[in-house]
Amino acid sequence: MDKQYQNEKTVNRLNQIKHPTNLLFNSILLFFALACFLPFIVVLLVSITEEASISRYGYQLIPQAFSGQAYLFLWKERAQILNALLMSLITTSIGTVLGVLLTSVLGYVMSRPGYRLKGFLTWMVFIPMIFNGGMVASYVINVQLLQFRNGLHALILPLMVGSFNVVICKTFFRTTIPDSIVESAKIDGAGQLRIYFNIVLPISKPVLATMALFLSFGYWNDWFLSLLYITDNKLYTLQYLLQQIVLNVECLAKNPGIGSSLQGYIDSMPRESVRMAIAVIIVLPIALAYPFFQKYFISGLTIGAVKG
Amino acid sequence: MHVRKKKWTRDDTELTLLAAPTSLWYLIFCYLPMFGVVLPFLSFKIVPGAGFFGSILRSEFVGLKNFAYLFRGGQIWILLRNTIGYNIVFIILGIVVPVTLAIIISMLRNQRGAKAYQTMMFFPHFLSWVVVSYFVYAFLNAQNGIVVSMQKAAGVATSNFYREPNFWIFAFPLLNLWKGVGNGMVVYLAAITGIDGSLYEAAVIDGATKPQQVRYITLPSLKPMMIMMFILSVGRIFYSDFGLFYQVTQGIPRSIYNVSATIDTFVYQSLRSSMPYGMIAAPTFIQSVACCVTILLANALIRRIDPDNALI
Incomplete structure (x- = not known):
C-alpha cells in the first residue's frame, strides 16, 4: 500500500510541467484573473476620488485626491437605499425559502422508485426546458391573471422553481438517500410528509445549501422582473434602484440640508463618485462573501452534470 | 417478463399531495x-x-398577418442576425476559452495560486448586468471614463464608445x-479532477508527453461535458x-x-410601446419553436455521431 503510494508520488512528480511552461501558464491565468477582478478595484478607487479631481482629469486608475464625500452623500440619502435594501432582503429571503421547499419536495417525489406518476412528473419538468410560450404570453397572464403590477409577489413567484434545480435535487436524493431508510420509516407508520421533513431534509443539507445559494443569487441579482412590473418606488430593490439611476443619478438627491435649496443641493452633489459609490455598496457584500461559498456553487454544478 | 400493473397505494396519494404545490x-x-x-395568429x-x-x-x-408585418419591415432579419450571430460566437468562445484555461490551471505546479486565480475569475459570475453596466460606464463614458x-492624457482624440x-x-x-469564463472553467475543472489518475500514470510509463496526455486523455474525458x-x-x-444587450x-x-438589437430587446421595447400584442408575440413564437427544433436537432446529431452522450 505504502509502496504504491510512493510510486504514485514519483510518477506525479515526474509528470509535472517544466518550470518555464509553469511560468507561462501562470501569467496567462494571472492576466485573466486580473481582468476579471481589477474593474471592481477601479470602481472602488473612483468612488473615493474627490469630485473636483474627477471633473478636471476624469476617472483615473490612480486618483490624485481622495475623499469620502460620495459615501457621506449616500449616508444622507440612506432612507431610500435602506428601503431598497429591505425590499431586496425580503424578496431574496422569502423567495429562497419557498423556492428551496418547492424544488426539493418535487425532487424528492420524483426520486421515489415505485411512485406511479413518476413518468408524468418527469415530463412535466422536462418539457419547459425545451419549450415555452414566450415572454408576451407570460407577461399578459402575469399582469391580467396574477395582478403582478406593483406587487411584491411579482418579484418572488416567477423565479421560485427551475427545472434544472429540480433535476439536481432529484439526482441527489436518488443517489444519497438509501431506500431502506424510507422503507423502515414507512413500516414504523410515518407518512411521506413526515419522512420528507424529519428524515430526508436533515440529511440533505449539501444540496439544500446549493439550491439556496443558486436561488438567493437569482433573487438578489434580479432586476428584469422589476423592470417589467414595478413602477412604485417604495418597491424598488437595490438592483432596480441601481438600474434606475444609471442615467439619472440626480434623482437620489432628496434631502437637502437646512438652508440650501433642492437645486443647489443637486448641483453640489458629487455626481460621478456617487454613481460608483452606490455600485460599490452593492458589490462589496458579494465580493467579501462569495469566496466562502463558491464551493457549494461548484458542487451544485457538478451534481447537475450527472445525467439523470 | 410479466409485469404486474401496480395498484394505486396510500404512498402514491401522499407523494402526489407533496408534489401538488410545485405542480x-x-x-x-x-x-x-x-x-x-x-x-401571433390573432389580433x-x-x-x-x-x-x-x-x-x-x-x-x-x-392568419399570418402579424408575421407578414414583421418580415415586410425587414427588421426581423437584423434581430435574427444579431441574436444568432452573437450566440454562435458566444458558444465557440464559451467552450474553447474555459476548456483551455481549465486544462492549463489543472497542470499548474502551484495549486495555491490555482485556487486564487479560480476565485478571482469566478467573481464576475456573481454580478448582475446592471452592476456590470456600471463597471463598463467607469471605463467608457464619454466625459470621465478611464x-x-x-486618451486625453495621451493627447489623442477621445471617442464616444456608446455610439460606436x-x-x-x-x-x-x-x-x-468575461462574465462567464470563471463559471465555465470551474465546470470543466471539476470534470478534469474527476479523471482517474491512473490513466495519466499509465501514459507516463508508456512515455507520453504532456501535450499527448491532453490530447488523448484530458480532452476525450471532457467531451461529455462539452457536448452537454x-x-x-x-x-x-x-x-x-x-x-x-440592453x-x-x-x-x-x-x-x-x-x-x-436582439429579439429580446425588441420584445421588451415593443411591450413598452403601444404595439399590439399579436405583433410582439410573432418573434417570441419564432423563438419558442426554433429553440425547440434546434435542441432536438442538436440532440439527434449528437445521437448519430456519439450515442452515449446524447442528452435525451
Whole structure:
C-alpha cells in the first residue's frame, strides 16, 4: 500500500510541467484573473476620488485626491437605499425559502422508485426546458391573471422553481438517500410528509445549501422582473434602484440640508463618485462573501452534470 | 417478463399531495403561457373583465398577418442576425476559452495560486448586468471614463464608445466571455479532477508527453461535458441576454441599434410601446419553436455521431 503510494508520488512528480511552461501558464491565468477582478478595484478607487479631481482629469486608475464625500452623500440619502435594501432582503429571503421547499419536495417525489406518476412528473419538468410560450404570453397572464403590477409577489413567484434545480435535487436524493431508510420509516407508520421533513431534509443539507445559494443569487441579482412590473418606488430593490439611476443619478438627491435649496443641493452633489459609490455598496457584500461559498456553487454544478 | 400493473397505494396519494404545490407552480408559470403560441395568429386585445383566455376566445383570427408585418419591415432579419450571430460566437468562445484555461490551471505546479486565480475569475459570475453596466460606464463614458481620460492624457482624440457600432461588435463577445469564463472553467475543472489518475500514470510509463496526455486523455474525458454545454447553449441560440444587450449599452442608443438589437430587446421595447400584442408575440413564437427544433436537432446529431452522450 505504502509502496504504491510512493510510486504514485514519483510518477506525479515526474509528470509535472517544466518550470518555464509553469511560468507561462501562470501569467496567462494571472492576466485573466486580473481582468476579471481589477474593474471592481477601479470602481472602488473612483468612488473615493474627490469630485473636483474627477471633473478636471476624469476617472483615473490612480486618483490624485481622495475623499469620502460620495459615501457621506449616500449616508444622507440612506432612507431610500435602506428601503431598497429591505425590499431586496425580503424578496431574496422569502423567495429562497419557498423556492428551496418547492424544488426539493418535487425532487424528492420524483426520486421515489415505485411512485406511479413518476413518468408524468418527469415530463412535466422536462418539457419547459425545451419549450415555452414566450415572454408576451407570460407577461399578459402575469399582469391580467396574477395582478403582478406593483406587487411584491411579482418579484418572488416567477423565479421560485427551475427545472434544472429540480433535476439536481432529484439526482441527489436518488443517489444519497438509501431506500431502506424510507422503507423502515414507512413500516414504523410515518407518512411521506413526515419522512420528507424529519428524515430526508436533515440529511440533505449539501444540496439544500446549493439550491439556496443558486436561488438567493437569482433573487438578489434580479432586476428584469422589476423592470417589467414595478413602477412604485417604495418597491424598488437595490438592483432596480441601481438600474434606475444609471442615467439619472440626480434623482437620489432628496434631502437637502437646512438652508440650501433642492437645486443647489443637486448641483453640489458629487455626481460621478456617487454613481460608483452606490455600485460599490452593492458589490462589496458579494465580493467579501462569495469566496466562502463558491464551493457549494461548484458542487451544485457538478451534481447537475450527472445525467439523470 | 410479466409485469404486474401496480395498484394505486396510500404512498402514491401522499407523494402526489407533496408534489401538488410545485405542480401548480408549473401549471401557472410554464403551461398556461404555452397557450400563448396562438397569440401571433390573432389580433389579440385584452377585453376588460374577460381575462386572458376570454380575450383569446374573443380575438379575431388574422392568419399570418402579424408575421407578414414583421418580415415586410425587414427588421426581423437584423434581430435574427444579431441574436444568432452573437450566440454562435458566444458558444465557440464559451467552450474553447474555459476548456483551455481549465486544462492549463489543472497542470499548474502551484495549486495555491490555482485556487486564487479560480476565485478571482469566478467573481464576475456573481454580478448582475446592471452592476456590470456600471463597471463598463467607469471605463467608457464619454466625459470621465478611464479610457477617455487616458486618451486625453495621451493627447489623442477621445471617442464616444456608446455610439460606436464597430466597438460593440467586439465588446459583446468580450463582456460575455468575461462574465462567464470563471463559471465555465470551474465546470470543466471539476470534470478534469474527476479523471482517474491512473490513466495519466499509465501514459507516463508508456512515455507520453504532456501535450499527448491532453490530447488523448484530458480532452476525450471532457467531451461529455462539452457536448452537454453545447446542446444547452444551442438550445438558447434564439434567445439573448437582455441585460448584456440592453442594460450594458444603456438602453441601446440609436446609432448602435443595428449591431445590438436582439429579439429580446425588441420584445421588451415593443411591450413598452403601444404595439399590439399579436405583433410582439410573432418573434417570441419564432423563438419558442426554433429553440425547440434546434435542441432536438442538436440532440439527434449528437445521437448519430456519439450515442452515449446524447442528452435525451
